[in-house]
Amino acid sequence: MRELPDETRRALDIPADILALDELQMRRLGYEVVDRVVEHLTTIRDQRALTTGDLALLTAQLGGPIPRQGSPISENLATLADIALANQQHGDHPRYFARVPGPSSFPAILGEWLATGMASVASSWGGGSGPSTLENITCGWLRDALGLAPSCEGVLLSGGSMANITAVITARHHTGSGIIYLSDQTHSSIKRGLLAIGQPPADIRVLETDQTFRLNAVDLEAAIKVDLENGLHPMLVIATAGTTNTGAVDDLPSIADICATFNIWLHVDGAYGGPAALCARGRSVLPGLDRADSFVTDPHKWLFQPYDIACLFVKLPGALEDTFAIHPEYLKDVAGGAVEMQNRSLELTRRSRAVKLWLTFRTYGLETLDAAIDRGIGLAEYAQYQVESDDRLEIVTPAALGIVTFAGINCDASDHVRAAAQLTQDGYAAVSSTVLKGRTVLRLCTINPSTTTEDIAGTIDRLAQFLTRK
Template sequence: MTIPLRLPPAEMRRLGHRAADLVVEHLSTQRTQPVGGPPDPELLAGLFDSRLPDAPTDPVDVLEEVVRDVLATIVRTDHPRFLAYVPGPSNYVGAVADFVAAGLNVFAGQGLVAPGPAVMERITVDWLRQLCGLPDGAGGLFVSGGTMATLIAVHAARVHHGAGAVYVSAHTHRSIRRGLGFLGIDDARVRVVPLDHRYRMEVHELRTMLATDRRAGVPPLCVVATAGTTGTGAVDPLDELAEVCAENGAWLHVDGAYGAAAVLSEQHRHLLAGLGRADSVALDPHKWWFQPYEAGCVLVRDVSLLEAAFAMEAEYLRETRADDVPLNFYDLGPQLTRSFRALKMWMSMRTFGLDAFRRAVDHGIGLVEHAEQMLRTSPGWEIVTPAQLAVLTFRPARSGLPPDAVDGLTRRIAAATLRDGRVLVTTTELDGRPVLRLCATHPETSRADIEQAIDVLDELAAANASDSPEAATR
């Protein structure tokens, strides 16, 4: 007799083995594959044509269809030559952990229902706390990503302090600006602190803005600093900001979604000095700590403030409040039902050991420093901001061209990398002008990949020198 929605064991294994083969193949042949390309409109049109599937289909056939029609369209953000955004180099152990957590459908909201996972999440969060230099008594939880981590922290700050103004910089991640609106903090309560010449929050300006607000009767709620901006990799002056926040009774939140991962680096940790003084920190293990997506983490200096903001009583949850259970994570964040995200971080840290993570982070920084050296010695390029926490910005050097022509070329080069597929580099804007931005965090990216990337950029710069449509074939 067939059981509804259950495959026989042999079929489960057949499907599971095919899925494992698919991932192993993806990871071991990546280098020979293109990074990605523009979407194929015909393929997508075919996908839109799907009908509601009333009848069953062989599961391996379904998976093959997904591989052929769906996964073939993706830009590989985990490719060693994906040098755009913040890359997503994942790891196989983390992916298996996600599979296991989903396969057993671990409900990681309640200590009584999943005590072992609750202890493990607590331990893993504590490892991250120690790495960030936060004191005992700090704690937090795994969440979907960096944005959510920051919004949870800002909400905890608001419950603790009451309403007030939030201070960000022009280089605070846009998802946070958007998220403040989602928390009901409208633009009238958000102050954008100017940047210094290194694109860091200008401390003096912050002091002035805090004083002006105070005179107007607006108390501070929170300062959102960034440890590793997405645009340039700059780290706001955390130590000085901690002083200013202490003097003004403001909560200091540090968005370390991308850059705080560098606490692992003996050599570069000093760049994050002051991180341990924050009231809260957002981390994003799905960026530079090599986890599959949906692994963010929020740490709060006094974890009881998370509980004050999120603890939930409900008559149908009463039995889970037994005294001897480790922790109800639903009391620390907005999710009741939540998956066992800590498992991927825990399993991969245990499997590879922290030293492997340390070397991988240092490797990324070294790659971008190498790119900077190469571009500095090449007459075709101009460095705009130097290598900082694995981010570098630059543009084509064309002394004979007016700035808007250089800007047009900059954008054409980035667009051409997507069509080309050998490497992916995108742009950001600094002082109103586009710049090429390279971010290298993949442990398998080699110096030769970086050299190839620069050769490709040289080639695409030459092919796209003119803005005529015929030039843009590559």
């Protein structure tokens, strides 16, 4: 028999358990992590909503040369929890009202842990039939609960940015390239994505929204007609169901009619607002979701999931596979099954994001989730009531899908930016300022069901004090 080369023998002398931890140690460390997370969740109300660290200090605490030798894992876990993970926004904090909160729930966290611990994979059917089935089922539950067209097929992606652009790539594959229509309230990630996939800037129409920050259907139709007269190909309309700034919902039925008349693909970005359709009050302001050719919603925003998870639905069966399927020789053994999630987007190796969402649906049930979302809508209405009762403040846009904007009376733009920064720096709460048709305002996004009316009142009162204390 041929002798093995020395270097091969040396490599094989390295113990097979080189990376292993013993069972007791794994359990002890696992419980340590559980304890830390439960402590975070149960004391969160007393913690800061957002902490932004200093780069030099954080680098000194976390960096240094790459370790040649290992160090005790317990100490390293503590460094991660107490330094790295303490210096961030806590989107799950009951007084985190900035941008879009991420109020994840404990069942979803457990689902994420389990999926990671068991190396979940939802790529090929042959290699991930269980997780792929979960994804298929969970997307189907969500599709039906949202009232989307029954033929919609889904795929879970990392966030609204990736899901929206995956929809655009699918639409373009089916309709051919052409003009894309958006509004000035379309999320900025979409414009970035369009440019990244080579959409010529001259073929993007950004239409001005009306006074309620909605895409104006009359203007849209007029723009389409001008392009047709000029021999151009209107290809895609991107409407928004819940804008990030104000929670506005575009007039989907009218826009869908226009798209049907001119044979244009209708994509609806419900990354933020979509989950509201799970409850009756949200559904009542979101008519026409079933008319979308493609639809995106982000469970890591308003469906109580930790980052990351977004869901893209496409109405035309097989359209995702037509666009993204690959059939290389090295995947033949595992391909060709019932659901090939690897063929529904640009992601090949992909963890199962469905585990946490499936566990959330099964644990709480739709009725509890409906109520938790409804509470978020109600909290913004309560915030509006508080602002209206305060003679230092005025409403700019009324509560809509969990978002309300307001301003200080006789205050200028810098007063608002300063007030938001001061409150956030204080640590009591985190809020955003934004600009609406040139006016700088304060904005609360109230989708965390654990927020109390006292949290809202305390935040608004502090903001009013900061605004008026010049």
